[in-house]
Amino acid sequence: MTKIALFPGSFDPITKGHESIILRALPLFDKIIVSIGVNEQKKSFFPLEERKAWIEQVFSAYPKVEVVTYEGLTVDLCKELGAGYIIRGLRTSADFEFERSIGQMNKKMLPGVETVFLLTTPEYTALNSYIVRDIIRHGGDASPFIPEQVDISGYLPK
Ligand code: ADP
Numbered sequence: 038m039t040k041i042a043l044f045p046g047s048f049d050p051i052t053k054g055h056e057s058i059i060l061r062a063l064p065l066f067d068k069i070i071v072s073i074g075v076n077e078q079k080k081s082f083f084p085l086e087e088r089k090a091w092i093e094q095v096f097s098a099y100p101k102v103e104v105v106t107y108e109g110l111t112v113d114l115c116k117e118l119g120a121g122y123i124i125r126g127l128r129t130s131a132d133f134e135f136e137r138s139i140g141q142m143n144k145k146m147l148p149g150v151e152t153v154f155l156l157t158t159p160e161y162t163a164l165n166s167y168i169v170r171d172i173i174r175h176g177g178d179a180s181p182f183i184p185e186q187v188d189i190s191g192y193l194p195k
Pocket residue numbers: 045046047048049052053054055058124125126127128132156157158161162163164165166167
């Protein structure tokens with residue numbers, strides 16, 4: 038049976054932390070669908086199409102990785118795409134508490150889907166998209182934190 042996993046998130050923008058989780062999950066699944074969630078209530082910093090294009094560029098050499106955008110529940114997307122797994126990264130105990138409730142609720146809604154957690158590698162524990170956005174917004178050097186294919190030059194302060 039084909040093992041299809043979703044990796045949902047906002048990826049605003051994709052960071053080296055996300056990249057590392059996807060690369061480590063590659064040997065575990067036949068296909069990884071990076072799924073960019075669109076939340077009407079939460080305005081993103083980078084446009085949706087840009088976020089999608091960046092992830093596609095980062096994984097252009099990996100045919101197992103696809104990128105989609107979606108609205109609504111992750112479990113509905115799992116059903117639509119035939120995914121049996123949801124990948125999530127765990128950085129801290131705060132991540133764990135947050136992920137536990139989402140994972141348990143998702144399990145209740147769609148028992149056939151398993152959430153698979155990968156622990157972040159130590160060098161990426163402190164990394165999140167929020168800090169990266171802040172660095173970019175204030176003209177700092179975000180290059181140590183984002184994959185090299187992500188070109189943020191159009192978003193630096195004038
Ligand atoms: P963020 O929390 O950075 O805004 P997302 O909401 O896009 O990121 O998160 C998508 C998934 O990626 C979540 O499972 C999150 O825990 C995971 N993730 C985000 N940053 C890292 C990191 N530095 N290391 C490991 N996993 C991460």
